[in-house]
Amino acid sequence: MPPDVLYTATPTQRFMQRCKIMGVKWAIFSDQYGVWFPDIDRRWYEKDPNNVTRPEFLALLRDFDCKLDEYSEIYFYYNPGRFHPLYRQLLLQNSLANRVVKITHLWEINDHVNF
Numbered sequence: 745m746p747p748d749v750l751y752t753a754t755p756t757q758r759f760m761q762r763c764k765i766m767g768v769k770w771a772i773f774s775d776q777y778g779v780w781f782p783d784i785d786r787r788w789y790e791k792d793p794n795n796v797t798r799p800e801f802l803a804l805l806r807d808f809d810c811k812l813d814e815y816s817e818i819y820f821y822y823n824p825g826r827f828h829p830l831y832r833q834l835l836l837q838n839s840l841a842n843r844v845v846k847i848t849h850l851w852e853i854n855d856h857v858n859f
Contacts, residue, residue: 747772747780750788759821762850771811773820773831778807793830801830809839818844821853 748760751772760782763770771781775791796804812818818840822831835844847853 745785745788746782747774747784747786748782750786755823758850759853762853766853768853773808773834775804775830778804779811781811793828796830801833805834805838808834812840812843815840816843819853820844820846821850822846822848824848 748757751757751760756772760770760772769781771779774780774786774789775793775796776789777786780786820835835841835846838844
């Protein structure tokens with residue numbers, strides 16, 4: 745299934761819907777699969793970010809760098825009150841950090857933003 749079917753949490757659904765409405769390219773960051781674009785089907789999984797091992801984190805980091813390398817700007821939507829340390833580390837340690845813009849409101853997603 746694609747990420748918009750697998751991820752059912754209301755904030756995540758709102759994010760994906762806003763991106764679709766605005767016509768911007770988007771992806772979900774998965775603790776299991778890394779950067780996951782909506783045109784890719786994957787199996788259901790359950791993985792707590794607290795259980796990501798160091799080798800798994802390094803693989804996620806490589807995946808982030810590889811899949812997003814073609815983008816000059818990368819907008820990362822997140823909830824500051826629920827921002828897991830794993831994602832903070834990912835954003836600090838990736839090789840594209842100078843291209844990442846963190847956003848916290850859906851209105852920041854507009855037709856000039858591409859994920």
